[in-house]
Amino acid sequence: MTKEKESKRKIGAIDIGNSRAKILINGQVGSFVFNEMLEETIYDFLLNSLLEGKEWDFVKNNSEIEEVLNYLLSNILQQEIILGMSYVNSENKKKIEDIFKHFTGLKLIDIKLIAERQELLKYDLYAGYGIDRALGIIGAMGYSEPPFITVDCGTALTINPVTKDCIALGGTIGACAYLQLDVLQEKAEQLKNVKLEYNERVSGLNTSHCISSGIIHGIAGGIKNIYYKIVEQEFEGNDSLPVFITGGASDLIYRALSDWEVEPVLNKNLVLEGILRLIEREYSEL
Template sequence: MILAIDIGNTNIVLGVFKDETLIANFRLATDHFKTTDEYASIIMLLMEKNNIDIKGVRGVIISSVVPSLIYTFSKLCRKYINSEPIVVGPGVKTGVKIHIDNPREVGADRIVNAAAAINKYGAPVIVVDFGTATTFDVVDKNSCYVGGLICPGIKLSIKALHTGTAKLPEVEIEKPDRVVGTNTIRSIQSGIYYGYLSMVDGIIEKIIDELGCDIKNLSVITTGGLGSIFVRESKYLKVYEPNLTLEGLRIIYEKNC
């Protein structure tokens, strides 16, 4: 079995693969203050409840946008799994050719998503990830990662709206029945939902223009916790892959073993 760990700013997602099949996945809150032993106890308990023997894990791969937690989880792998993890970064084979100004700047999770998307859907492909930030990652027809966009995430936007105003409440994220809200909560929900929907479709249209390709030959993949709520309404978001990053980690692990 392979353990894939994606450390994000808000959540840590773990997936256990048996061969190419994801047999279990878990989501933890990212906590900079938890120790190696605290994370290990939670992970081992979750694996036990899913009837997974941690001794059966033969390898681990990690992607992280939180540098301080790379050491924590690397130590966890050595101490509790007896395995030296592969940490996605410079020197690790990803199968993705990176054509941007400074390849070291791009987040590991974005390259992992690109690797999974290319493997599963080919190129050109756009990956829209609704995480702490909403990111767009672009792979051209030659399978080269050519860059993308980083926008404030939906939850960040809601929090900023709430903390930056005197009377606006923090609302749940959901699709309103109509665009024009008839009360404050519905008005905020509509602004967030339809605002992001229009932003996403508008950005994708501009990316398509820059790539100079036909939408019929382009795949647009959605991932991230909030991606599913936009799939039905969007003009371009038709495929939702909740485990895209975990799949990408498995693919990269195999390339490096």
């Protein structure tokens, strides 16, 4: 790649989940809930990240922001922005594509197409192994060489071991914190309006405290138990394997693991970093 071409291209990442999307551009990360404010909040983030903190007071509505962003991309920045895109929900993917199609300088690339030919991680030994799980491992490879285990606390709780030969094992999949709360509140009429909050005291003082404690500390205990089972069965009892915790509920679960001798590493954006790593490798070779 020539320096001239390189200067006219930026790369970023977008991770589309079941309840929200996360975008990484210019070193800034934005998280967006799939609700009626989705388009507006993404527009604001794109404008602020591309302007790098400078304020444009004349922007009043979404159509004007579209004009400003397209003008910035084509006339001021003169850069194409390529976003590697991962998704686990096709309906939400369509919503994101409908927003980004307004910008000629922003290009979405399905990261699955690149992941299929990458050589960093072998993850096709198990049918249906999720791309988000693979990307989290690839993101963690930027901090440690395998073997290690990643724990993704999204809608699902996935525990993802990888061997020293960079082979992803099957791991486990369960329901994570917010999904557990949603189901509990849906099925139990009197357990409504609970906000998940970490409390060091495990035994609750009220219903909300009890539910939060049961979910958060229950998940933390499950992670420990599964970790030691996997270490025993797959890694010859090597209980010094590093653990990386990521995902939307990771900060809550991480706090409940604060006394664990394994000392897990918290990084909420491993999937985004995995996408970015693959995109960087792909376009550095052009």
